[in-house]
Amino acid sequence: MVRVRFAPSPTGMLHVGSLRSGLYNYLFARHLGGTCILRIEDTDQTRYVEGAEQNIFEMFRWTGIEFDEGPHVGGPHGPYRQSERTDIYRVHAQMLLDRGTAYYAFDTAEELDRMRERQKAAGVAPKYDRTSMRNQFTLGEEETRRLIDSGTPWTIRLFVPLTGETRTSDLVRGESVFPNKTIDDQILLKSDGYPTYHLANIVDDHLMEITHVIRGEEWLPSLPKHVILYDAFGWEKPQFAHLPLLLGPTRKKLSKRDGDVSVAEYLQKGYLPEALVNFVALLGWNPTADREIFTVEEMIAMFELEKVNKAGAIFDLEKLNWMNGMYLRQMPIERLAGDVLPILARAGFGNVEMIYAEAVVDLIKERITTLNDIPTFADYMFGPIRCIDFAYAQKHWKAGTQEQVAEMAGRFARLNPAEWTVSMIEGVVRGYAEELGLSAGKLIHPLRLAITGRQVGAGMFETMVVLGQGTSITRLREFTGPAV
RNA sequence: GCUCCCAUCGACUAGUGGUUAGGUCGCCACCCUUUCACGGUGGUAGCACGGGUUCGAAUCCCGUUGGGAGUACCA
Numbered sequence: 001m002v003r004v005r006f007a008p009s010p011t012g013m014l015h016v017g018s019l020r021s022g023l024y025n026y027l028f029a030r031h032l033g034g035t036c037i038l039r040i041e042d043t044d045q046t047r048y049v050e051g052a053e054q055n056i057f058e059m060f061r062w063t064g065i066e067f068d069e070g071p072h073v074g075g076p077h078g079p080y081r082q083s084e085r086t087d088i089y090r091v092h093a094q095m096l097l098d099r100g101t102a103y104y105a106f107d108t109a110e111e112l113d114r115m116r117e118r119q120k121a122a123g124v125a126p127k128y129d130r131t132s133m134r135n136q137f138t139l140g141e142e143e144t145r146r147l148i149d150s151g152t153p154w155t156i157r158l159f160v161p162l163t164g165e166t167r168t169s170d171l172v173r174g175e176s177v178f179p180n181k182t183i184d185d186q187i188l189l190k191s192d193g194y195p196t197y198h199l200a201n202i203v204d205d206h207l208m209e210i211t212h213v214i215r216g217e218e219w220l221p222s223l224p225k226h227v228i229l230y231d232a233f234g235w236e237k238p239q240f241a242h243l244p245l246l247l248g249p250t251r252k253k254l255s256k257r258d259g260d261v262s263v264a265e266y267l268q269k270g271y272l273p274e275a276l277v278n279f280v281a282l283l284g285w286n287p288t289a290d291r292e293i294f295t296v297e298e299m300i301a302m303f304e305l306e307k308v309n310k311a312g313a314i315f316d317l318e319k320l321n322w323m324n325g326m327y328l329r330q331m332p333i334e335r336l337a338g339d340v341l342p343i344l345a346r347a348g349f350g351n352v353e354m355i356y357a358e359a360v361v362d363l364i365k366e367r368i369t370t371l372n373d374i375p376t377f378a379d380y381m382f383g384p385i386r387c388i389d390f391a392y393a394q395k396h397w398k399a400g401t402q403e404q405v406a407e408m409a410g411r412f413a414r415l416n417p418a419e420w421t422v423s424m425i426e427g428v429v430r431g432y433a434e435e436l437g438l439s440a441g442k443l444i445h446p447l448r449l450a451i452t453g454r455q456v457g458a459g460m461f462e463t464m465v466v467l468g469q470g471t472s473i474t475r476l477r478e479f480t481g482p483a484v
Numbered sequence: 485g486c487u488c489c490c491a492u493c494g495a496c497u498a499g500u501g502g503u504u505a506g507g508u509c510g511c512c513a514c515c516c517u518u519u520c521a522c523g524g525u526g527g528u529a530g531c532a533c534g535g536g537u538u539c540g541a542a543u544c545c546c547g548u549u550g551g552g553a554g555u556a557c558c559a
Contacts, residue, residue, distance in 0.1 A: 007559095008559090009558080009559050011558080011559070041559065043558090043559080044557095044558055044559065046558080047558060047559075105557095107557095109556095109557075112556085112557085116556095120485085123485065123486095124485085124486085125485070125486040125487075125555075126485095126486085126555065126556095127486095127555085153557090155557055157557095170489095173488095173489070173490090176488065176489080177488095178487070179487080182486070182487050182488090182555090183487085184555075184556095186556095187556085187557050189557085190557040191557055192557075194557090196556090196557070196558085197559050198559095201559090216553095217489070217490090217552085217553065217554095218553060218554070218559090219553095219554090219559090220488065220489060220553070220554080221487070221488055221489085221553065221555070222554075222555095223488090224487095224488090242489085244489095244490085245552075245553070247552080249495095251551065251552070252551095252552075252553095253552080253553075279496095282496065282497080282508095283496070284496090286496085286497055286498070288498085288507095289497065289498035289499085289507050290498085290506085290507055290508090291508090292496090292507085292509085309496095309497080310489075310490060310491090311489095311490050311491060311551095311552090312490075312552065312553090313495090313496065313497090314496075315495095316495045316496065316509070316510090318495075318509060318510055319495070319496065319508080319510080320509095321509090322508085322509055322510085323509085325521095325522090329522075364521090365522095366520095366521055366522045366523095367520060367521045367522080368521090392519085429518090439518090440518065441517095441518045441519090442518095443518085444518035444519085445518065445519075447518085448518070448519070454519090455519050455520075456519060456520040456521080457520070457521095458519095458520085458521085459517095459519095460518060460519085461518090
């Protein structure tokens with residue numbers, strides 16, 4: 001039985017890269033009928049951000065990705081918050097101490113800084129120097145005991161052999177070999193009693209019976225440390241799969257500098273969760289080259305780690321926008337209208353009827369990229385015209401136009417309410433155009449101008465139907481040409 | 485600097501020795517048309533470079549170059 005985990009640290013809003021990692025874990029587990037767990041890695045007291053954990057839960061709920069075990073749902077391997085497991089890590093650190101694969105160190109931050117400066121000056125790679133720093137080996141057992149008993153702050157470091165090499169294996173990248181002399185004696189237990197990622201992660205993955213570790217490529221360089229740790233404990237290793245990074249436009253790891261990187265921002269901007277998930281899924285994984293749009297169910301059915309790419313992928317907003325538009329057009333209208341009411345309210349259009357919102361969304365959904373575009377794209381559907389496209393007005397509002405518009409308003413008024421349909425309105429306009437010997441466009445543009453104030457919009461007759469007979473006629477009668 | 489990873493159109497990718505190197509986004513043109521979109525059609529553009537291996541390399545090997553990640557008592 002396959003068990004995977006998504007293990008974010010609550011240090012900020014959930015990142016789109018994290019969303020993808022979580023998604024891949026979820027797809028992988030569901031594909032194989034396994035279990036996907038959520039573990040909160042909150043071992044850094046200094047970076048803890050209030051509300052971050054809540055944001056993780058909320059964003060995954062928004063995207064529909066569910067975890068089988070986690071702090072929010074419980075499970076047989078809890079607690080799922082590392083800050084609640086500190087005793088476990090301490091016991092395991094002691095196990096390593098007993099086996100001689102870890103040791104006490106007493107160096108202060110300043111001493112370590114000086115060590116790195118010396119190494120840098122000497123042109124050597126920065127790495128903890130076991131032979132010259134203050135630790136169990138240089139101080140001796142007795143002094144070590146005395147320091148600990150006297151309350152001197154201490155840490156526990158991983159003992160990495162100076163010779164030999166460590167081999168790693170990765171499902172997407174294959175085998176790699178790391179010279180042991182380049183691997184640092186990583187701190188496992190910090191002086192504040194909390195574990196570092198490396199210890200907590202290995203211990204929890206083992207205790208939680210994780211079979212596959214699927215995580216970002218930024219962890220690849222520390223994989224040998226993890227391999228050494230598993231061996232030090234004498235534990236069987238899970239399989240590893242390091243995912244290609246999500247990149248910004250400059251090909252560097254996607255970060256805040258590159259714009260919106262948190263899932264919450266895309267929610268706020270009116271993107272549909274289905275579109276975001278679909279988009280992010282295809283960054284680094286491709287089930288088949290002839291399709292772009294997939295439901296989560298389809299992705300689950302097709303997901304394979306073997307099809308995950310090695311190279312990083314740029315997060316391209318243009319394609320996300322296109323994809324969101326695709327989803328917008330195929331989404332059930334009721335669902336969209338429900339989402340759009342709060343957006344309208346925020347834009348100052350309160351008291352909009354659900355049925356009316358549905359009609360407007362249906363009218364313009366082909367022309368917008370996100371739901372947030374609605375209040376600005378079609379403000380005239382929710383209140384009086386706010387602005388007039390002057391160039392458009394100049395082009396289509398000529399001498400005599402006023403009278404033609406008035407005539408059409410009169411004819412529209414003669415339609416009974418049941419006749420307020422696209423075909424009837426169109427009939428009136430085209431009929432009148434024929435009488436005048438004009439192309440219909442000569443009349444439609446003035447109509448559009450008087451009713452919407454701008455050039456770009458949905459079909460004119462459809463717009464008038466949604467807007468209603470009374471409002472349409474009123475606008476035609478009250479419009480007296482572009483203000484000068 | 486050191487360690488590791490990576491390399492197909494501008495972007496996301498298909499391709500696992502023999503293809504006119506395919507698809508999608510973007511861009512351009514045309515069609516549809518009351519505008520803008522949608523939709524349809526066509527087009528633009530790519531195997532980083534150099535050596536091998538092979539009858540034959542985008543595909544395999546080596547090197548170069550380029551890019552990235554890591555190098556914390558952060559994850």
